[in-house]
Amino acid sequence: MKKIFSILIFALLSCSLFADEGMWLPLLLEKYNIADMQKKGFKLTADDIYSINHASMKDAIVIFGGGCTGEMISNEGLLITNHHCGYGTIQRHSSVEHDYLTDGFWAMSRKEELASPGLTVTFLVSMEDVTDKVLEGVTSDMTDGERATKILANIAKIKEESVKDTHYQARIESFYNGNQYFLFKNEIFEDVRLVGAPPSAIGKFGGDTDNWMWPRHTGDFSLFRVYCGKDGKPAKYSDDNIPYTPKKFFPISLKGVQEGDFTMVFGYPGTTQEYLPAVAVEQVMYDSDPTRIAIRDKKLEVIKAGMEKSKLTRIQYSNKAASIANGWKKWQGEIKGLKRLDAVNVKRNFEEGFQKWANDKPEYKDLLNDYAKVYAEMKPLNMAYIYISEAGLGSYAVSFANQMRMLESCKDASSENLQSLKEMALSKSKGNYKDYDEQVEIRLFAEMTRIFVENMPENYWPSAYSNIDKYAKSASDKYMAFAEYCFSKSVFANQTKFDNFVNGLSSKSAKVLASDPIYCIAKEVMDKYKNEIRMALIDCDARINKLDRIYMKAQMEYEPQKRFFPDANFTLRVTYGQVSPYKPADGIDYLPYTTLDGIIEKDNPDIYDYKVPARLKELYEKKDYGRYADKDGKLHVAFTATNHTTGGNSGSPVINGNGELIGVNFDRNWEGTMSDIMYDPEMCRNISLDIRYALFLIDKFAGATHLIDEMEIRK
Incomplete structure (x- = not known):
């Protein structure tokens, strides 16, 4: 019986690539994914997502720091990412006298924005398949050492030539366990300043207790601004620097989400191991x-x-x-x-x-x-x-x-x-x-x-x-x-x-x-x-890497009809799905969204992770949600969808079918964390902050309306 069950599960998972599994290269969406995406509700084109000929969504996405994603939300360099992605920076600015972790921080003018030495954001300029160039001169009779030496030499040459006479930086990564290689040209900005962050009682609400869990009520966001030299290029911190004008930023939708709505997460997933033995x-x-x-x-x-x-x-x-x-x-x-x-x-x-x-x-x-x-x-x-x-x-x-x-x-x-x-x-x-x-x-x-x-x-x-x-x-x-x-x-x-x-x-x-x-x-x-x-x-790792490369090639030959996505390696990827509830156990059916009501229900002054700020309770009592309430009259906080995400996707934009920002990805459900190794479409859910809750906090809670004014908000 156990073997029969395993076979049935395998059959289900084999079909899941035609559901919502996968972290896809934006350069190849036209070939592999765009028709499926449009069938599910995406109303734009692959060229709107990735292009080197005109501004596209990829120009609004950044690597934030060393391990998160962020996105541009104004033409004045304003960036949103997760609170937990900005947490280290917020902590470094905090002291007993200025406890920004506890009290939050909001710059009410550009002069109040806090310089954050060491913090960078990285924009992708272009990506290119360079497999043939990387493997040039590699022969089957080479030893493993000779093969690796030749590949490294080729990579060094390609990188040097690709960014010659530019201020860009080059990166080459292997895909499909060394069967394919892509070149990434990046532009790195070093002057990034803290603009706003809610208190930890909001940005980290639920703490470690709620981490990885659903239902979730965390206002997990922080705001930064990217600065550049007067020529628009990256520059070291200077009082003379100006806010960066990105090629693209995301308009923000106030319509919210409903079950079944198309969702796309665009970001930098860190590591998956889909093809392990x-x-x-x-x-x-x-x-x-x-x-x-x-x-x-x-x-x-x-x-x-x-x-x-x-x-x-x-x-x-x-x-x-x-x-x-x-x-x-x-x-x-x-x-x-x-x-x-x-x-x-x-x-x-x-x-x-x-x-x-x-x-x-x-x-x-x-x-x-x-x-x-x-x-x-x-x-x-x-x-x-x-x-x-x-x-x-x-x-x-x-x-x-x-x-x-x-x-x-x-x-x-x-x-x-x-x-x-x-x-x-x-x-x-x-x-x-x-x-x-x-x-x-x-x-x-x-x-x-x-x-x-x-x-x-x-x-x-x-x-x-x-x-x-x-x-x-x-x-x-x-x-x-x-x-x-x-x-x-x-x-x-x-x-x-x-x-x-x-x-x-x-x-x-x-x-x-x-x-x-x-x-x-x-x-x-x-x-x-x-x-x-x-x-x-x-x-051992070298021997496994060699086996992985051969095994990956063999699996592709064994299942030629299957769409294989490359494992995550902290390169820019698209994952798409839909807003969806899930059932973690018998008798438990979760809604795909949470509201401010749930935050108030969890309020407990005796437990640090569940202390709700007085100002938030005041706004709740008055139902002073402004234009950010859902059509059901409630203030929505977070939602779940079937997007295949992992670490590194923290801070990634969640985009609707019109290319508008509807949320900020910040977690996965605990029952679905095995998705790094084996994805289950019935159980795996990404968890995202409803962008309307972030706007409500910026506007109504913090009173930072000047930040709202620089965004493009669509009703």
């Missing part, structure tokens, strides 16, 4: 995901306990906690979803048919056996890597000590180089210890040490771990006692100690580092990884 999915489900979850359980327990004790600690660790919790919760949903789909057996059933087809094909017949061998070899290495990265280097004190390894060079440094080391270290110190609490770090160090010792073979232990028992007053507190000892003897324990050490840096300081317990632990853990794990993992 069964053995890889099995390791994700039963080894790597559960291990990471267990370690992060303890991290969050320690950090949240510290955050509850003081306002300063809450500010310091808010971004860290959010980052840790994001993956922690996603992996739990991923495991549940993959088990519900019986994913391993679905893959095995596919592989059974594939193997029969491949048996008489010498180039493919051993693929699955080769996968089994290399994944078996990689499993213990991967687990060791997880324990080292998540636990061994899991406390911020140890992690920072590892970053400061270059300080050892002080023993042979000239006076000039010593000064450079000091300046570098003090700069890093400022950033690290700004968001650091010593008591939280001691507890975190203790718990991460315990996890490492209890799960890693002794040959991977730093030497100090062999003496942990001697610091214990009792067996139950030996890790805490060890942590307190290490911090009492380490220059990395707090900023005062570290800065004093750096200011006195000399050739003799290397001896201090050699006896510093936290530094020695960081060094030994990292050296164990470098000497005993890294190269073996790199070898």
